[in-house]
Amino acid sequence: MERVCKCLFVLVLLGLYLKVSDAINLVEGPDDATVSAGEAVILRCRIENIVSERIVWYHQDTNYYITIARTLNSVKDDKRWRYAVLGEDNENIYDLLITNANLNSDSGRYMCGYSIQPGNFVNLGSATLTVLAPSGDNSPICYVDYFTDRSPRTGDFVNLVCATTGGYPVPNITWYRNDENIGQAVGLRRNTQRWALRDGDLGTTFVCKTTNDAFGEIRECDVIPYPDVPDVTIRQMGGDAIGSDVEFVCGTNAMGSLRYRWTDINMNILLENRFHITDNNRVLTITELQIEDIDTFVECEIEYESFPLSQKGRLAIHLKRDDGTVIPQTDSSSLQNSAIVAIMAVVVIAILIGIAAYLLVRQPRRNNDQDGTPEPVKFTKIGETNTEDQALNDQETIKELDPNDEHDEELKTNLRLVDESNVEVHEEKQ
Structure with missing residues (x-):
């Protein structure tokens, strides 16, 4: 009896061994990989003893089944063109190919496994894909947070903010005043430094630098938290003849976020709608320049966006040659002078006619006889006397x-x- 029990036990163990040895098994699984954006990568998945199981690739970060067997399950055209399952069924190779790797959509953890029925997934192997990418084109971004609506003064506290967008790994962010390091942030996308303004900060530039060892790049941006009153210059471009278009460019050496506006334009130009403003209000164009426009003024105002500190500039409109020299008024206004002379001549003639008419009206009428006939005119010789x-x-x-x-x-x-x-x-x- 004891021998029979031993034999049965051996047969059970043998059956279990044969069942386990015939089970699906991962021969070669995926390894962690790091690629730069735009490159290609292959994640391995080679399995043996597949019977009726369907091999599946699963992206844990997006909770999405990428492939079922060799069929792409993605509805996004971007991934349909960039993803593929390599290998043949008889080779039991289900490697996942990803081309033109993208930081936002491809980074994360991938699992290779199988499913017998929908919703039942068994993981056989997994790996993490890291996609390296530089920061966004507009990164970093610098700005200043003020805690008052007025212009800054010595002793005020401000926040110096430097932020990065996109890219991996996150760069180190460091603030500098001149060459002095005033604060660093590691592994963060934003570096905010609280700063008390002092007299020496007037007109001083603060620089934020971001460094990314993965790409060996250094980027920077800067702000002037305690700016001086902006200078304003207006340049006239064109306007070499009556009837031509003339352009005025409002500029400044001031740094930071600025806004522009034209505060004085000749009323005739406004009423006749002979102007347009472009380039964030920096450029004023007057069309069909007229005689009446000459020697009138245009005025531009520049103001900081963060606080009410502004300055204005004025420029007289002139006719200018191609080399930028001003055409003298005597050369440019002959038509105007001729018109003035003609008008003055007409006025003088009208005045003379008016005076003559007035004198004729004021001359006394001759005495008439009672019958209405005029009295005869008597002529006397020079020196003649009547007595x-x-x-x-x-x-x-x-x-x-x-x-x-x-x-x-x-x-x-x-x-x-x-x-x-x-x-x-x-x-x-x-």
Whole structure:
């Protein structure tokens, strides 16, 4: 009886051994891999003793079954073109090929296993894929957090913020004032340093540097937390003739986030809509330049976005040659001068006509007879008198004149001639 029991025990152990030896088994599984973005990678999965099991690749980070057997299960076109299962069924090779590796969609842990029925997954081997990528094109980003709406002053506290976007591994972030290290962050995507402004910080540039050993790159950005009043310069581009377009560019040496606006433009230009503003309000273009536009002003204001600290600049509009020199007004306004002269001539003529008309209206009318006929006009010869009394008066005047004075003597002669003429006229009348 004892021998029979031993024999049965041996047969059971043999059956269990044969069952285990025939079970599905992972011959070669995936290994951890690190690739740069854009490169290709193969994750191994080689299995033996497959009966009816379906080999499956599973991405743990996205909780997604990538393949079932050799069929891609992804509905994303991006992965359909970049993923593939290598090998033949009779070779029991199910290697996963990933091309043009992407940091955001491909990084993570991958599992190779099998499934007998839906929802039942058995993991045979796993590995982590690490995709290296530099930071985003606009990284790092620097800015200053102010805790007041007014412009900064000595003694104010501010936050210097430097942030990175995208990329792996995360770069080290360090703030510098001139060459002094004022704070570092390792393994973080943001480095915020609280800073008390002092007199020496006025106009000083603070620099943030990011370093990534995986790519050997250094990037940086900078801010001026305690800026001075911005300088404003306006440059005129073009405008060499009446009727041409002229462009005005508002510029400054100030750093940081700035906003621009044009605060003074000639009213005629505004009413006639002969302007447009571009390039974040930095550029003003006046179209179809006119005589009336010359010597008027344009004004630009530049202000910091973070606080109310601004400055304005003004520039007179001129005609300019191609070399940038100003065309003198005498050369550029002959048409204007001619028009002015013509207008003045018309005004003068109109004034003269008005004066003449006024004088004609003011001249007294001639007396009319009772019957309405005009009174005859009487003509008197020069020196003629109507009475003899006038002649006697002239004789008295001659006696009073000085005989030695040449002037008086000449006057006597003239009076005698007049008297003689009067006598002749009087005799004729009689």
